[in-house]
Amino acid sequence: MRALVFKRYGKSDQVSFADIPRTTPKPNEILVQVHAAGLNPIDNMIPKGTFKPILRFDLPATLGSDLAGVVVEVGSRVTRFKPGDAVFASIFDTGKGALAEFALVPEDAAALKPQNLDFVQAASIPMVGLTSWQALKQRARLKPGQRLFIPAGSGGIGTFAIQLAKCLGATVGTTTSTANVDLVRNLGADEVVDYKQQEFEQVLRDYDAVLGTVRGDAIEKSLRILKPGSTVVSLIGPLDAAFARARGLNAFMVFVFGLMGRKIIRLARKRGATYSFLFVQPDGGQLAEIGELLKTERIRPVIDKVYPFEEAKEALAYLEKGRSKGKVVVQIR
Incomplete structure (x- = not known):
């Protein structure tokens, strides 16, 4: 083949x-x-x-x-x-x-x-669906009425995560370019920041959770919009010791990953937030539940x-x- x-x-x-x-x-x-x-x-x-x-x-x-x-x-x-x-x-x-x-x-x-x-x-x-499901339902335990920030809302993960978050009853903030503002609003985003015009950390306030989807300093900047007791789930790193242990990696790799994640974990704690890195896992049961949302067109x-x-x-x-x-x-x- x-x-x-x-x-x-x-x-x-x-x-x-x-x-x-x-x-x-x-x-x-x-x-x-x-x-x-x-x-x-x-x-x-x-x-x-x-x-x-x-x-x-x-x-x-x-x-x-x-x-x-x-x-x-x-x-x-x-x-x-x-x-x-x-x-x-x-x-x-x-x-x-x-x-x-x-x-x-x-x-x-x-x-x-x-x-x-x-x-x-x-x-x-599958991957964007399962990633969103595991990040928002399992890791962040997103509840109705909570506020979730998803940067890069017009990307592959963003377009799905916005829709799932709305199904879970959350208020969603996102960033996108001028050309994609209508797209993310039509998917359900409540607060949309055009990153070509404004810095999101200067506009958004009092969020309960962040889904990290953008490399660079976006994760650190997102801490400024969080309130105490919030959650940061990153899909792009930095990796952390908890992830290394969950993968069954050796003590050296646990140490290395611990160093990689130490700064962001420390900064998150200063804001009263928790940080973790998520590596999606295949799960047919979860995919079947996602399939039900697709059947009813609550997510497209x-x-x-x-x-x-x-x-x-x-x-x-x-x-x-x-x-x-x-x-x-x-x-x-």
Whole structure:
């Protein structure tokens, strides 16, 4: 089967198409014929070796995490799916890739595709949906009436997180460029700061939670808008010791990650806030719950561009520019 793979870490020219064997599912896996694969920023970071100490791959490795497609074969212990089922899933952190004609998916990572979504729409959801779900419901424990700040509201994670936060009854503040103000307002954002005109930390006040989505000093600046007892959940770092321990890393890595996160944790405490770094985990049960929100159209996919499979490298290059309005998806079948 054809797949987009990277052969070694560190060089973008190592990403290329290859013909690789189509493997048989293990007892707890399903084999999915991939119709579409959603792209995420980490898909560009992995081949560069950014997460080499954390994520394990047998090289050459297939890129991509999010997929939607049709089950063609099931393992001997699989009970939730059968051949012919349309599913969507994130296979992030499983050592497998989605940018291929077929993909192996752990049974507990998949969910039935909402019938009102096509495969491209469904493939745009898993990582941003699960990340938002785990950050807002589990880590921040967002409650109705609370105020949540989500910078970069027009991006892939922002467009989903705004909608989920509104479903949870929160007031949402965000930043975006002038051209995307109407987009984020239509998704439900209550307070919108045009970052080309104003600094968000000079405008927003008394927030209960921040979802960190922007690199640089945005996390530190966001502390200024928080009230005591608030929560910062970062998707972009700095990493912390708690994350290293949760990954089962050795004592040296716990120490290193502890140093990386020490400053932001100290600054957060001064504001009476807590800080943590979140690494999304595949979860078919949560994805099924997200699917219910998609079925009722309380949340809708936001897709910027769709590329054919043969232009997957161009799709990754476009995503890396950081200008997409919503998700970038590769259509494979």
